[in-house]
Amino acid sequence: MTELSRRNFLLGAGAAGAALAMSAAGVAYAADKKDSKEEDWSSQVTEEISCDILVIGGGFSGTASAVQAGENGDKVVLIEGQSALGGNGTGVECTNAYGLHPNSGEATLGDMVRYEADAQSYTVNQMFIRDMISHAAENVQWLIDNGVQYEAIEDLDPAYLAMYKEGRYRAEFSFDYVYKGGAAGIGYFPFMKKKLAEYGVNLRLNTRARDLIVDEGGNVAGAYATDTYGDTIKINAKAVIIGTGGFGEDADRMGKLGVDLNDIRIIGTPGHYGDGVTMMIKAGGIEHGAPAFGCTNIIGSAGPWGPIWDKLCWGGPCLWVDINGERFSDEACSTYTHNFELQNVPVRLAGGTCWSIMDKNILETMLDGDAEAAQLWDEMVAKGDDSYKADTLEELAGKMEGVDKELFLANVKQYNDLV
Numbered sequence: 001m002t003e004l005s006r007r008n009f010l011l012g013a014g015a016a017g018a019a020l021a022m023s024a025a026g027v028a029y030a031a032d033k034k035d036s037k038e039e040d041w042s043s044q045v046t047e048e049i050s051c052d053i054l055v056i057g058g059g060f061s062g063t064a065s066a067v068q069a070g071e072n073g074d075k076v077v078l079i080e081g082q083s084a085l086g087g088n089g090t091g092v093e094c095t096n097a098y099g100l101h102p103n104s105g106e107a108t109l110g111d112m113v114r115y116e117a118d119a120q121s122y123t124v125n126q127m128f129i130r131d132m133i134s135h136a137a138e139n140v141q142w143l144i145d146n147g148v149q150y151e152a153i154e155d156l157d158p159a160y161l162a163m164y165k166e167g168r169y170r171a172e173f174s175f176d177y178v179y180k181g182g183a184a185g186i187g188y189f190p191f192m193k194k195k196l197a198e199y200g201v202n203l204r205l206n207t208r209a210r211d212l213i214v215d216e217g218g219n220v221a222g223a224y225a226t227d228t229y230g231d232t233i234k235i236n237a238k239a240v241i242i243g244t245g246g247f248g249e250d251a252d253r254m255g256k257l258g259v260d261l262n263d264i265r266i267i268g269t270p271g272h273y274g275d276g277v278t279m280m281i282k283a284g285g286i287e288h289g290a291p292a293f294g295c296t297n298i299i300g301s302a303g304p305w306g307p308i309w310d311k312l313c314w315g316g317p318c319l320w321v322d323i324n325g326e327r328f329s330d331e332a333c334s335t336y337t338h339n340f341e342l343q344n345v346p347v348r349l350a351g352g353t354c355w356s357i358m359d360k361n362i363l364e365t366m367l368d369g370d371a372e373a374a375q376l377w378d379e380m381v382a383k384g385d386d387s388y389k390a391d392t393l394e395e396l397a398g399k400m401e402g403v404d405k406e407l408f409l410a411n412v413k414q415y416n417d418l419v
């Protein structure tokens with residue numbers, strides 16, 4: 001075997017996303033992950049209630065919907081599987097409010113739609129983006145009218161403010177306000193919860209929707225849910241709104257997208273088993289559009305690589321190639337849109353696997369003298385689990401599962417020529 005040259009050996013790392021830690025808001029059914037899709041809930045009903053509107057899921061979407069329906073005078077039931085409202089919204093600093101930033105004065109609606117669509121690599125429905133942007137001001141006003149509290153970012157912790165101003169936490173045209181306390185769990189949900197009570201919304205925590213009720217005409221007429229005690233509730237409703245968030249904990253669905261839950265660390269609050277998607281498909285819904293699985297449950301490797309992980313997945317001075325070994329993106333994307341890598345767009349575009357290719361110099365620059373990160377890196381390489389090093393590009397290509405060697409070599413050459 002050739003002696004490894006410290007200067008020249010090459011490294012490849014398979015990356016599946018980026019991660020931050022966020023504490024759990026509740027544990028109501030954390031242990032209840034059993035597959036209940038085929039269960040006959042109608043035969044187990046112990047309680048039956050009726051309403052105009054049933055809202056399933058008490059995150060941002062569900063809570064806002066329930067407040068709005070209550071405000072409209074509807075009889076509303078809101079069920080949330082966890083023991084608290086908030087879902088992944090709990091730790092959210094702020095929701096972008098387009099067009100409200102002083103610098104956005106010159107920007108047109110089209111400019112803002114393009115900016116956001118570009119940030120998502122055109123993988124999301126632009127009609128939704130347009131709707132969100134054009135109603136930003138009235139939505140913020142509605143929240144304020146319902147008691148939600150904001151504070152200027154200038155009043156925040158200086159270190160946070162510095163990051164925020166760098167642009168990583170704010171879209172180009174959004175305003176400079178965050179929820180009070182810098183988290184929706186403080187400035188948003190407690191106030192919206194008060195409104196739910198004021199409007200007489202029947203809020204049931206620890207209550208997980210299991211199946212939609214579909215009447216003889218094929219219309220959704222409510223849902224079956226279970227509570228902490230395992231009792232089954234039949235909820236009849238004239239309309240059902242589903243706001244169950246993402247499906248990061250649905251092993252089947254994530255598996256189909258090429259993500260093995262054993263290999264990733266899910267961030268966000270627990271309870272994202274994809275119930276809403278599953279129930280809707282069972283009731284006749286059709287899947288539409290690209291899954292944006294970074295949106296509500298950002299995922300990352302189980303390997304705690306410290307700072308190097310961030311640098312690999314959130315852009316960095318590496319060449320990125322897809323599952324075949326082909327370059328697919330401008331790797332500098334993270335310098336102009338944080339959303340690109342945060343929403344796992346690279347991984348999706350790369351067919352589920354994005355290899356970061358670097359040489360020894362780049363690795364050492366990224367490790368920046370961090371001995372612990374260096375050790376973690378060595379351990380990952382020793383395991384040969386998604387991280388490899390080699391003396392030559394040919395040897396490296398042989399280690400990267402599924403990569404077409406010739407294609408890979410041609411892409412590295414082209415990249416180097418361009419650089």
Ligand SMILES: Cc1cc2nc3c(=O)[nH]c(=O)nc-3n(C[C@H](O)[C@H](O)[C@H](O)COP(=O)(O)OP(=O)(O)OC[C@H]3O[C@@H](n4cnc5c(N)ncnc54)[C@H](O)[C@@H]3O)c2cc1C
Pocket residue numbers: 020021022056057058059060061062079080081082085086087088089090091092093094095096207208209210243244245246267268269270271272273274275276295296297298
């Ligand atoms: C760490 C982190 C930071 C983020 N920061 C920001 C940010 O600063 N700004 C921003 O705009 N966005 C941010 N996001 C994204 C944001 O959190 C989500 O877009 C948002 O929370 C989605 O709201 P939602 O109501 O659709 O889903 P969720 O917030 O996921 O809420 C879904 C709710 O449904 C409940 N549920 C699920 N299944 C059932 C069921 N069967 N029955 C009853 N209830 C059920 C869940 O428990 C959950 O409470 C962040 C996300 C994370 C993870």
